[in-house]
Amino acid sequence: MATDVHRPVTGNPSGPDAAGHPRETATAVRVDGLTRAFDGRPVIDRLHLDVRAGEFVALLGRSGCGKSTLLRVLAGLDRDIEGTVLVPRRKAVAFQAPRLMPWKRVWRNVLLGLPGKPERARAEQALAEVGLGHRAQAWPKTLSGGEAQRASLARALVREPDLLLLDEPFGALDALTRVKAQRLVDELWQRRGCAVLLVTHDVEEAVLLADRVLVMDEGVIAHEQRIDLPRPRDIADPRFAALRAGLLERLGVEAPAVASPGTEAHAA
Amino acid sequence: MSISHAPPPSTTPDISLEKTTSPAPPPAPDLVALVASSSRRTRVPRWLRRTTGPVLLLGLWQLLSATGVLAPDVLAPPGTIARVAGDLIEDGSLTTAMGVSLQRVAVGLLLGTLVGTGLALVSGLFRVGEDLVDASVQMLRTVPFVGLIPLFILWFGIGETPKIAVITLGVSFPLYLNVYAGIRGVDSQLIEAGESLGLSRWGLVRQVILPGALPGAMTGLRYSLGIAWLALVFAEQINADSGIGFLMVQARDFLRTDVIVVCLIVYAFLGLLADFVVRTLERLLLQWRPTFTGR
Numbered sequence: 001m002a003t004d005v006h007r008p009v010t011g012n013p014s015g016p017d018a019a020g021h022p023r024e025t026a027t028a029v030r031v032d033g034l035t036r037a038f039d040g041r042p043v044i045d046r047l048h049l050d051v052r053a054g055e056f057v058a059l060l061g062r063s064g065c066g067k068s069t070l071l072r073v074l075a076g077l078d079r080d081i082e083g084t085v086l087v088p089r090r091k092a093v094a095f096q097a098p099r100l101m102p103w104k105r106v107w108r109n110v111l112l113g114l115p116g117k118p119e120r121a122r123a124e125q126a127l128a129e130v131g132l133g134h135r136a137q138a139w140p141k142t143l144s145g146g147e148a149q150r151a152s153l154a155r156a157l158v159r160e161p162d163l164l165l166l167d168e169p170f171g172a173l174d175a176l177t178r179v180k181a182q183r184l185v186d187e188l189w190q191r192r193g194c195a196v197l198l199v200t201h202d203v204e205e206a207v208l209l210a211d212r213v214l215v216m217d218e219g220v221i222a223h224e225q226r227i228d229l230p231r232p233r234d235i236a237d238p239r240f241a242a243l244r245a246g247l248l249e250r251l252g253v254e255a256p257a258v259a260s261p262g263t264e265a266h267a268a
Numbered sequence: 269m270s271i272s273h274a275p276p277p278s279t280t281p282d283i284s285l286e287k288t289t290s291p292a293p294p295p296a297p298d299l300v301a302l303v304a305s306s307s308r309r310t311r312v313p314r315w316l317r318r319t320t321g322p323v324l325l326l327g328l329w330q331l332l333s334a335t336g337v338l339a340p341d342v343l344a345p346p347g348t349i350a351r352v353a354g355d356l357i358e359d360g361s362l363t364t365a366m367g368v369s370l371q372r373v374a375v376g377l378l379l380g381t382l383v384g385t386g387l388a389l390v391s392g393l394f395r396v397g398e399d400l401v402d403a404s405v406q407m408l409r410t411v412p413f414v415g416l417i418p419l420f421i422l423w424f425g426i427g428e429t430p431k432i433a434v435i436t437l438g439v440s441f442p443l444y445l446n447v448y449a450g451i452r453g454v455d456s457q458l459i460e461a462g463e464s465l466g467l468s469r470w471g472l473v474r475q476v477i478l479p480g481a482l483p484g485a486m487t488g489l490r491y492s493l494g495i496a497w498l499a500l501v502f503a504e505q506i507n508a509d510s511g512i513g514f515l516m517v518q519a520r521d522f523l524r525t526d527v528i529v530v531c532l533i534v535y536a537f538l539g540l541l542a543d544f545v546v547r548t549l550e551r552l553l554l555q556w557r558p559t560f561t562g563r
Contacts, residue, residue, distance in 0.1 A: 075464050076463075076464070077460055077463060077464060092464070092465075093461075093464040095457070095461065097457065099457055099458055099460075099461035101458060101461075101462075101475070101476060101479070102556050102557065102558065103479040103480070103482070103556045104475075104479075104556075112462070112465050112467070112475060113462065113465030113466045113467045113471065113475075114466075115466075139555070139556050140556070141556065141557075141558035155465070159465075159466075
């Protein structure tokens with residue numbers, strides 16, 4: 001898909017170990033004692049979270065567990081909080097819906113909110129990186145679901161974020177487009193080396209992409225699972241299946257009585 | 269149509285591998301060829317189709333006049349109207365009147381647009397503005413603006429001012445209502461996205477809220493143009509020494525129904541022109557809109 005040669009590739013996607021990122025010790029996110037309550041009912045309750053620079057973290061949880069709220073807090077969209085939250089100045093969000101401004105052409109959408117008067121070439125470069133270089137001039141209404149989501153991703157990446165927040169960005173895509181989009185995110189992350197927080201309800205997706213999978217429950221990080229599998233990861237790998245089964249169990253989904261490999265791995 | 273029967277109860281397990289037991293092949297369904305939409309559509313150009321309606325109306329009018337159903341002193345036949353219109357253009361009275369009327373509408377429309385959108389921005393963008401402005405506007409808009417003409421004459425005299433004031437007033441309300449509704453109708457998800465992209469407050473207004481309110485503003489402009497002509501007719505018929513309305517009042521005094529009809533047709537054409545302007549604006553400004561455009 002995206003074959004971009006503008007910047008040096010850090011970590012070969014096809015290599016055995018691509019998790020070697022610089023700035024191992026630097027912190028991208030520090031959250032301490034974070035509480036966010038809706039009408040007195042805490043959705044996030046004294047939560048603690050650290051994300052290293054360049055780390056890919058996936059956040060799992062049942063719906064309503066507060067994972068999207070946490071992402072909104074980190075994005076700076078929700079400020080009714082108590083506790084300490086440190087995030088990079090340069091951060092970007094890609095939402096579940098692409099949220100492109102329908103009255104702006106795709107390239108203008110990509111440049112929206114950038115300081116100064118950015119060149120169109122900058123947008124085109126970011127669009128080329130997600131394989132959308134030819135659609136820069138299009139109106140958002142003419143994009144397919146996958147294209148719109150990639151444009152949204154380009155809009156996030158053009159800001160050169162130190163932290164990329166992804167709020168179920170593949171949730172609304174069909175299965176084939178989702179697989180492609182997941183690979184694209186994997187590639188982009190390896191190339192950019194930014195920290196990523198991916199909120200998802202798809203256990204397989206989390207295990208496929210993340211260095212570390214967090215399970216959120218009752219307003220705190222209830223479980224943490226390092227994923228040390230080499231990239232690119234293979235769903236058919238028995239270690240992969242074991243990790244997925246363990247996380248599913250954590251989420252309260254029992255493995256089926258007759259376990260068949262390769263079944264859909266969606267948590268409730 | 270075929271009636272489907274429940275499958276006969278079978279003693280074999282759910283998934284039977286024997287498909288040979290089905291009694292008879294199903295009857296062939298009735299096939300219908302789907303016609304491509306391009307060939308279904310008539311080849312008549314759009315403008316011609318749009319003019320068909322008025323032309324038919326004109327034909328009906330001519331027919332009624334020719335058969336004597338319409339007496340000439342009630343409504344003159346189209347031919348007479350055309351001749352009278354030619355005369356009026358020739359002696360310059362119609363063109364002068366049109367110029368004066370157009371200018372009044374233009375100035376009134378401009379002022380009304382400024383007032384209407386200005387107030388809508390204040391109450392749409394700021395909660396304080398909403399509290400201060402909206403209640404008053406909602407209250408005033410129920411007052412029929414035509415009823416204010418006598419008051420305006422007492423306030424502003426009988427010159428151009430009261431006429432323009434009436435048009436301004438009439439134009440302001442529909443614009444206010446629609447721009448305000450447009451601003452408040454902007455998708456909050458897009459505003460949030462704009463915030464997450466680091467847009468400033470003013471950037472958010474300019475890049476997200478105002479473009480999002482544009483469809484509403486266009487609807488408001490459409491209403492406003494209609495009302496502007498209406499207000500013009502009223503204003504020019506109550507006291508005026510120039511303009512199309514004045515021409516009509518004069519014609520009424522001389523019992524010239526033909527001149528009145530000419531003036532009405534001129535109003536209709538100006539209305540058509542205004543509609544064309546808005547349509548063009550919409551095509552240019554709202555081409556991003558993913559909406560149904562008709563078949």
